[in-house]
Amino acid sequence: MTSTITNTASPTYVDPPRAASLPARWMVCTAGFLSAPDGAAAGRQPLGTRHARAMGSLTTRCGRHAANWVNFYTRAFEVSHPEACPQCRDLMAADRFGR
Numbered sequence: 217m218t219s220t221i222t223n224t225a226s227p228t229y230v231d232p233p234r235a236a237s238l239p240a241r242w243m244v245c246t247a248g249f250l251s252a253p254d255g256a257a258a259g260r261q262p263l264g265t266r267h268a269r270a271m272g273s274l275t276t277r278c279g280r281h282a283a284n285w286v287n288f289y290t291r292a293f294e295v296s297h298p299e300a301c302p303q304c305r306d307l308m309a310a311d312r313f314g315r
């Protein structure tokens with residue numbers, strides 16, 4: 217007698233927002249941030265130039281020392297964002313074309 221396990225549940229995984237075709241490991245990193253109305257850290261918003269930063273790295277993609285900057289782990293760096301760092305953007309573009 218065999219039993220068959222049938223999983224009828226729909227996948228609940230939701231893909232995090234990120235720019236298509238870019239590695240998700242590059243997250244947004246900024247020198248400043250806007251506080252959430254309730255002061256919660258989770259509600260912070262990036263302020264100023266957005267740099268790309270890899271998880272665990274002390275510097276941004278463009279080489280700026282960013283140990284004390286704010287990381288937005290759930291936000292992928294988007295090259296098309298108006299406040300994206302031009303140097304980070306260029307370096308990311310170079311990666312995409314297999315420099």
Ligand SMILES: [Zn+2]
Pocket residue numbers: 266267268276277278279301302303304305
């Ligand atoms: Zn940068």
